[in-house]
Amino acid sequence: MELKDLIKPENLVYGKSRLLEEEIMHYCPGCSHGVVHKILAELIEEMGLQEKTIGIAPVGCAVFAYNYIDIDWQEAAHGRAPAVATGISRLMPDKFVFSYQGDGDLASIGTAEIMHACNRGENILVIFINNGIYGMTGGQMAPTTLEGMVTATTPTGRDVARNGYPLKITNLIAQLPGTSYVTRQAVHTAASARKCKRSIKKAIQNVLDKKGTSFVEVVSTCSSGWKMTPVASNKWMEENMIAYYPLGDLKDSVKGENVLEN
Amino acid sequence: MGEIRLMKGNEVLGEAAIRCGCDGYFGYPITPQSEVMETLMQRAPWNETGMVVLQAESEVASINMVYGAAGTGKKAMTSSSSPGISLMAEGISYIAGAELPCLIINVQRGGPGLGTIQPSQADYFQAVKGGGHGDYKLIVLAPASVQEMNDFVDLAFNLAFKYRNPAMILTDGALGQMMEKVELADQKPRWTDEEIKKISGDWATTGKPTSRKKNVITSLEMDSNVMEAKNRRFQEKYKLIEKQETRYELIQCDDAEYILVAFGTSARVCQKSVEIARAKGLKVGLLRPITLFPFPNAVIKELAHKAKGFLSVEMSAGQMIEDIKLAVYEAGSNARVNYFGRMGGIIPTPGEVVDALENKFYGS
Ligand SMILES: Cc1ncc(C[n+]2csc(CCOP(=O)(O)OP(=O)(O)O)c2C)c(N)n1
Numbered sequence: 001m002e003l004k005d006l007i008k009p010e011n012l013v014y015g016k017s018r019l020l021e022e023e024i025m026h027y028c029p030g031c032s033h034g035v036v037h038k039i040l041a042e043l044i045e046e047m048g049l050q051e052k053t054i055g056i057a058p059v060g061c062a063v064f065a066y067n068y069i070d071i072d073w074q075e076a077a078h079g080r081a082p083a084v085a086t087g088i089s090r091l092m093p094d095k096f097v098f099s100y101q102g103d104g105d106l107a108s109i110g111t112a113e114i115m116h117a118c119n120r121g122e123n124i125l126v127i128f129i130n131n132g133i134y135g136m137t138g139g140q141m142a143p144t145t146l147e148g149m150v151t152a153t154t155p156t157g158r159d160v161a162r163n164g165y166p167l168k169i170t171n172l173i174a175q176l177p178g179t180s181y182v183t184r185q186a187v188h189t190a191a192s193a194r195k196c197k198r199s200i201k202k203a204i205q206n207v208l209d210k211k212g213t214s215f216v217e218v219v220s221t222c223s224s225g226w227k228m229t230p231v232a233s234n235k236w237m238e239e240n241m242i243a244y245y246p247l248g249d250l251k252d253s254v255k256g257e258n259v260l261e262n
Numbered sequence: 263m264g265e266i267r268l269m270k271g272n273e274v275l276g277e278a279a280i281r282c283g284c285d286g287y288f289g290y291p292i293t294p295q296s297e298v299m300e301t302l303m304q305r306a307p308w309n310e311t312g313m314v315v316l317q318a319e320s321e322v323a324s325i326n327m328v329y330g331a332a333g334t335g336k337k338a339m340t341s342s343s344s345p346g347i348s349l350m351a352e353g354i355s356y357i358a359g360a361e362l363p364c365l366i367i368n369v370q371r372g373g374p375g376l377g378t379i380q381p382s383q384a385d386y387f388q389a390v391k392g393g394g395h396g397d398y399k400l401i402v403l404a405p406a407s408v409q410e411m412n413d414f415v416d417l418a419f420n421l422a423f424k425y426r427n428p429a430m431i432l433t434d435g436a437l438g439q440m441m442e443k444v445e446l447a448d449q450k451p452r453w454t455d456e457e458i459k460k461i462s463g464d465w466a467t468t469g470k471p472t473s474r475k476k477n478v479i480t481s482l483e484m485d486s487n488v489m490e491a492k493n494r495r496f497q498e499k500y501k502l503i504e505k506q507e508t509r510y511e512l513i514q515c516d517d518a519e520y521i522l523v524a525f526g527t528s529a530r531v532c533q534k535s536v537e538i539a540r541a542k543g544l545k546v547g548l549l550r551p552i553t554l555f556p557f558p559n560a561v562i563k564e565l566a567h568k569a570k571g572f573l574s575v576e577m578s579a580g581q582m583i584e585d586i587k588l589a590v591y592e593a594g595s596n597a598r599v600n601y602f603g604r605m606g607g608i609i610p611t612p613g614e615v616v617d618a619l620e621n622k623f624y625g626s
């Protein structure tokens with residue numbers, strides 16, 4: 001049998017989402033951003049949401065997310081994506097609006113916006129990429145940087161006496177009655193990526209069902225910022241990041257219920 | 263004739279927003295403009311026109327909600343007073359950089375810092391020279407009556423959409439708190455989705471149908487050459503706005519030897535000053551800029567060839583005077599340009615202005 005006889009639609013076992021653009025991604029090898037983009041593109045396509053979706057790109061390495069997924073996008077100022085998403089979603093309540101943010105964006109400069117959007121129960125999906133560092137600006141300390149972790153602004157490691165503690169913002173968000181589904185996932189293995197996809201799908205469905213804010217943290221790698229190979233990053237993430245930020249659902253309820261777990 | 267009422271300037275701003283078919287207001291309380299949002303909340307326009315009114319967690323959030331809302335091609339607005347507008351600076355710059363239409367209202371109070379809650383015009387530079395970072399301009403309208411507070415809401419939205427540029431109403435606590443007779447406009451319906459598609463279908467982010475390319479709203483550009491070309495295009499747009507949208511009022515300037523230049527509340531004071539001066543036999547007129555950007559340079563240049571001098575009357579330390587000087591310099595005129603003003607929330611009296619005029623121009 002010749003190769004051309006094999007390449008047929010009925011033999012297809014895996015294809016790139018139609019919504020993923022033919023652009024070369026600027027992400028470093030081993031970076032989690034690209035995998036999460038792929039999952040989002042697949043879900044928006046599979047759930048037939050292209051016409052309904054507006055994505056908010058952050059300031060951070062994912063600022064160019066709008067180059068990679070074929071949907072309408074608005075690019076927000078650093079940390080303000082939840083406010084931008086609020087403006088869009090309030091004026092077009094039947095659309096699917098999501099914000100996509102890094103840990104500096106969401107848990108440092110944009111803490112007020114994320115807390116209040118979640119507290120109002122804005123009908124949006126939040127994707128929170130927690131890689132424990134500021135990737136885009138060259139690897140400075142993030143609020144989520146682990147104790148002792150070396151970054152460009154903590155050259156001898158994060159000292160909690162000086163810099164405070166790594167912030168588990170997702171745990172705070174899970175306490176807000178405005179949120180319905182709050183989960184922490186990862187994409188560093190095929191199995192975890194598949195699980196993450198199932199979680200994001202559920203989160204999207206919640207938004208479509210107008211259940212309030214759904215929040216998906218993805219514990220992520222930043223191989224460049226961490227100064228590790230992609231393989232070493234995955235290992236380090238599993239042993240250190242996930243140890244501090246354990247994976248799993250933090251809250252699964254309906255809007256208005258205040259579930260204090262984890 | 264529209265409905266006639268006796269209303270506060272701030273209340274009128276809210277009422278006019280509903281009646282002009284505004285889709286969304288996002289704001290945060292601050293004196294002396296809190297009545298704008300209070301009026302809106304009391305009127306509950308979501309029941310009537312479908313307009314959304316939301317109290318945000320801060321001015322930073324309000325302006326970014328406006329940025330998002332404006333991205334949908336709908337009419338979005340916010341209002342605040344001086345310290346709140348400073349907080350919005352980054353967001354306003356993003357809106358200008360992404361070329362989105364929206365309305366921002368600044369009911370000014372005295373500064374710097376927390377300053378006073380009394381009226382001021384000390385945010386002139388902030389409003390007309392940019393305010394946030396980068397080369398951009400707002401279209402700035404300066405009402406001088408409660409009626410103009412009403413009329414300029416609709417006008418500001420029209421200009422904002424015509425040029426895809428944020429527009430600002432720059433007013434102050436006196437006009438915001440003052441009650442006057444106002445003729446309200448009739449209720450206009452909000453734009454339908456079809457109308458929005460016609461007006462802004464090629465840029466608004468409303469969800470991508472297969473029939474068009476994706477719309478991306480961003481102010482980011484990594485290639486400096488492309489960014490410079492964009493900057494040049496912006497400058498062309500601002501020039502066009504200067505050419506087409508300059509608005510001002512001239513009061514008794516035909517035979518005037520000396521001309522008061524004042525906007526908003528100071529212009530109201532100066533109307534009286536002109537009367538007092540004229541009664542004294544002094545040939546004094548008033549130029550009232552209605553648009554602060556675009557600034558009425560051309561008419562100042564014209565007047566500079568006839569008049570002996572200009573007095574910039576401001577509720578600030580002398581900001582607009584710089585623009586007057588520039589116009590007079592460009593006219594190649596020897597007309598003198600002086601300043602009189604009060605600060606810190608104090609409104610000059612008509613008599614004080616006449617005294618200043620006599621001192622500075624007529625000698626003692
Ligand atoms: C107001 C403002 N402050 C600072 C910056 C600089 N800045 C750009 S991205 C960034 C941090 C991004 O880190 P994170 O959100 O963790 O995203 P990552 O790049 O790691 O994906 C900073 C501080 C900015 N663009 N705007």
Ligand code: SF4
Pocket residue numbers: 026027028030031032033061131135136221222223224225
């Ligand atoms: S710097 Fe880090 S977050 Fe940014 S693309 Fe590279 S690996 Fe990803």
